[in-house]
Amino acid sequence: MRTRFDFVHCDNQRAVRPLVLTYDDAESLALAMKAEALGRFKHIKKSANVRFYVNGTLVQDLADELPFPDGTRVVIYDKASAPAVSAREPADTSVPAPTTFLHAETVVDEDAIQQLYRVAKLPGMVACVGMPDLHLGSGAYPVGAAFVASRIIPELVGSDIGCGMTLFPLPGVSSDLTDRQLQRLSQALGQDGFQPGEATVDTPASQHPLAAAHARNFGTIGGGNHFAELQVIHELLEPGALDTSAAYLLVHSGSRTLGEAVAAQFKADGDLQAYCEAHKLCVTWASDNRRKIGQRFADVCSGGSPTEPVQTILDITHNSYVPVSPSENPQDSPHYLHRKGAAPMDAGQLVAIPGSRGTYTYIVRPSTDAEVLARCACSIAHGAGRAMSRGKVTALLKGRYRSRRSDAVEALQRTPFDGYVVCPGRVEVLYEEAPEAYKDIELVIRDLVAVGAISVVAVMKPLITCKM
Numbered sequence: 001m002r003t004r005f006d007f008v009h010c011d012n013q014r015a016v017r018p019l020v021l022t023y024d025d026a027e028s029l030a031l032a033m034k035a036e037a038l039g040r041f042k043h044i045k046k047s048a049n050v051r052f053y054v055n056g057t058l059v060q061d062l063a064d065e066l067p068f069p070d071g072t073r074v075v076i077y078d079k080a081s082a083p084a085v086s087a088r089e090p091a092d093t094s095v096p097a098p099t100t101f102l103h104a105e106t107v108v109d110e111d112a113i114q115q116l117y118r119v120a121k122l123p124g125m126v127a128c129v130g131m132p133d134l135h136l137g138s139g140a141y142p143v144g145a146a147f148v149a150s151r152i153i154p155e156l157v158g159s160d161i162g163c164g165m166t167l168f169p170l171p172g173v174s175s176d177l178t179d180r181q182l183q184r185l186s187q188a189l190g191q192d193g194f195q196p197g198e199a200t201v202d203t204p205a206s207q208h209p210l211a212a213a214h215a216r217n218f219g220t221i222g223g224g225n226h227f228a229e230l231q232v233i234h235e236l237l238e239p240g241a242l243d244t245s246a247a248y249l250l251v252h253s254g255s256r257t258l259g260e261a262v263a264a265q266f267k268a269d270g271d272l273q274a275y276c277e278a279h280k281l282c283v284t285w286a287s288d289n290r291r292k293i294g295q296r297f298a299d300v301c302s303g304g305s306p307t308e309p310v311q312t313i314l315d316i317t318h319n320s321y322v323p324v325s326p327s328e329n330p331q332d333s334p335h336y337l338h339r340k341g342a343a344p345m346d347a348g349q350l351v352a353i354p355g356s357r358g359t360y361t362y363i364v365r366p367s368t369d370a371e372v373l374a375r376c377a378c379s380i381a382h383g384a385g386r387a388m389s390r391g392k393v394t395a396l397l398k399g400r401y402r403s404r405r406s407d408a409v410e411a412l413q414r415t416p417f418d419g420y421v422v423c424p425g426r427v428e429v430l431y432e433e434a435p436e437a438y439k440d441i442e443l444v445i446r447d448l449v450a451v452g453a454i455s456v457v458a459v460m461k462p463l464i465t466c467k468m
């Protein structure tokens with residue numbers, strides 16, 4: 001038997017986490033449930049008390065109810081706080097905004113969960129949804145989440161306003177690249193290096209007076225987790241959706257120093273109107289930036305000569321806010337859906353969900369089902385999400401490659417797909433961004449499929465990853 005349970009802690013019953021369990025009988029279910037409770041709620045005592053509710057009514061005998069329907073609610077009590085058996089759950093008002101988690105199989109750090117709960121308590125919060133790639137943010141706000149609020153909260157978007165992913169077919173490059181061709185291309189990409197100040201600033205957003213000081217960064221990838229990656233189709237699950245004979249480029253980048261300056265300005269002066277105008281500019285600038293990177297990449301692939309303007313298959317923003325109508329009274333003043341590391345389901349586009357340079361990228365079709373959209377706040381995961389901090393993964397890999405540093409660097413420049421990593425900047429990036437730093441993308445995708453949020457269109461294999 002297999003059931004998707006809605007798993008909650010007694011102190012926080014509006015924060016629902018899905019949990020998929022496979023079980024043989026009532027006894028194995030009860031044991032598995034207790035193990036989950038102890039694993040997920042670290043503060044809970046060994047004597048945790050697990051109660052099952054079907055339609056709000058306490059289940060007295062598990063065996064009588066098997067198999068449980070999807071959505072059965074399971075409440076975990078500390079033995080001390082467990083109420084005398086009553087048919088109803090006690091009401092809890094300690095969390096102002098309902099909070100939902102979309103992970104079941106993916107591991108989400110308890111600290112990130114607590115960070116999301118704290119956001120749910122901010123004034124004006126209406127709903128919070130943690131994606132399976134939810135992880136600890138560097139400030140007070142987690143990454144991999146969607147937040148609905150009755151006001152605009154710029155801090156929830158963060159400083160990389162407009163960051164997102166764009167997928168292009170690479171003109172003239174076919175999927176059957178030989179190792180020799182990959183090596184030559186990697187070398188050429190390393191030499192080009194997407195250096196600042198070299199791209200033509202030729203779009204209205206990049207020519208905007210507010211963006212003038214950032215023109216040098218137009219067409220540049222940016223550091224760390226941003227990348228430009230040549231990929232080919234490993235498996236096509238929706239026949240005809242993509243061309244299997246083509247090679248593709250996935251670009252992940254944002255508004256670079258422009259977004260940072262806009263976020264810093266708001267922090268300094270709190271001028272929300274100015275922020276909103278600048279936010280709009282950042283979202284367009286970031287999208288133009290990804291297209292410019294795509295063009296530069298395509299030009300390198302064609303031996304340096306300019307190619308036709310690149311076409312886009314999808315262009316998705318995962319850090320931004322958008323106005324939405326309140327679900328209960330659509331005529332009321334709008335709410336604002338903030339996404340920090342969450343991709344939109346409602347953009348009428350496919351979405352690329354990458355794992356890392358050493359794992360597959362999934363091209364997915366978001367569901368259009370109204371109930372699913374509401375449950376997910378119209379948002380899905382934008383990646384695998386960090387499993388380890390930069391410092392931790394660097395220490396792990398330095399321990400693993402105790403041999404000469406040059407050997408380690410050589411190993412980190414290759415991938416499990418016989419691909420190449422081009423990293424002409426800081427060598428530390430090779431460590432900090434290694435596949436080990438990220439969660440298991442396959443579990444993220446399984447979780448999203450399990451809640452009915454996506455279907456997989458194609459699975460892509462990375463062959464050349466450019467990191468700065």
Ligand SMILES: Nc1nc2c(ncn2[C@@H]2O[C@H](COP(=O)(O)O)[C@@H](O)[C@H]2O)c(=O)[nH]1
Pocket residue numbers: 133143163225226227229252341354355356357358360361382383384385386433438462465467
């Ligand atoms: N295919 C690749 N995926 C990567 C790489 N580096 C990071 N990632 C994934 O992208 C998201 C981006 O998250 P963000 O919070 O920085 O917007 C991240 O969670 C990883 O799963 C890469 O080099 N190649």
Ligand SMILES: [Mn+2]
Pocket residue numbers: 160163164252253254318
């Ligand atoms: Mn991003």
